[in-house]
Amino acid sequence: MGHYFLKNFKRGMEVKRENLSELEKRINYSFKDKNLLIEALTHSSWAHEGKNSKISNERLEFLGDSVLSLVISEYLYKNRKDLEEGSLSKYRAEIVCEPSLARCAREIELGNFLRIGKGEELTGGRERDSILADAMEAILAAVYLDGGLEVVRNVILELFKNIIEEVLEGLIYRDYKTKLQEVVQSMEIGKIIYELIEEMGPDHNKTFVTQVRIGDVILGKGYGKSKKEAEQAAAMEALIKLGILK
Missing domain, CATH: 3.30.160.20 (Double Stranded RNA Binding Domain)
Known part of the structure; x- marks a missing residue:
């Protein structure tokens, strides 16, 4: 399945509506403004190589970082009343870190949908943790802007469900x-x-x-x-x- 979408996202091609629909199915949200989703999928290398676009997902990534942190903080606060501030901070840091974001991105094959430049394409950018994590944050920001806090809360808690459970059960440990x-x-x-x-x-x-x-x-x-x-x-x-x- 992944090869099909990667083929349709060849360098130089515009984002196809059917590909957007497939990604929307994977995150269980349909955008009213498809341009927000396209922006979230656009890595800065695409614009830097002159792909007729000056937008990238960097601004959305900035917003998505805060949206994710808020939703996870709220979830931990409401559902783990046994935890003190220090433990809440620890668990939140483990849930919203780059490896967790990259893992979520891989689970929905987000790399196959990205618009990236030739240089990043040739050096494996679609599978790089930093690019996947940033794009995941951008997607969450796009959902927030398009659908609001309640909608993005549901999307985040579903996408991060396994990671949240594993972190709280001590199954994920970071050095x-x-x-x-x-x-x-x-x-x-x-x-x-x-x-x-x-x-x-x-x-x-x-x-x-x-x-x-x-x-x-x-x-x-x-x-x-x-x-x-x-x-x-x-x-x-x-x-x-x-x-x-x-």
Whole structure:
């Protein structure tokens, strides 16, 4: 099935209405303004190579980031009353991150519908996580603008259903410490230090509190049922403060 749509989205061809209809079926939403959907599918490389269009999905991506974050935040707030602010932030970051967005995009074969430039086409842009994640955010923004908050909420919760469940059940685990180490090394701003600053609760049910710092600058603080979990939570908060995670 994917090959059929990829063929119809050859470089230089306009978006076909039947292809738009197929994508609409996959996200379970029919656009009133098809131009919004076309814009969401248009990577900047398409415009840069002179495809008779100056639009790209970058502005929609900006909006979609906030729409997704709002919907997931609201869902977690209403459905997980047992979670404190730190845990809510942790789960939200895992759900709305680039790998999750790219996974959703692949599940609906979004890459086959994109308008991308020749250079991106030749270097595998249709399967690149960053391009897929950005396009997914753009699609969500387009749905929001076309149908409103309630509509996009339903679309998001259906598309992200499995990811939400897996994250809340602890089936998805991301190594924030390694990611933070990579970021700090690339910025050349010093050595990362993790410090256990507090242990709370009885021995059989302790909560560990750890902070991560560079020099005297505290980047983040995390809580966990083990020292390792607390360090991961601290690294995640640091990545959020640095703008790496949302």
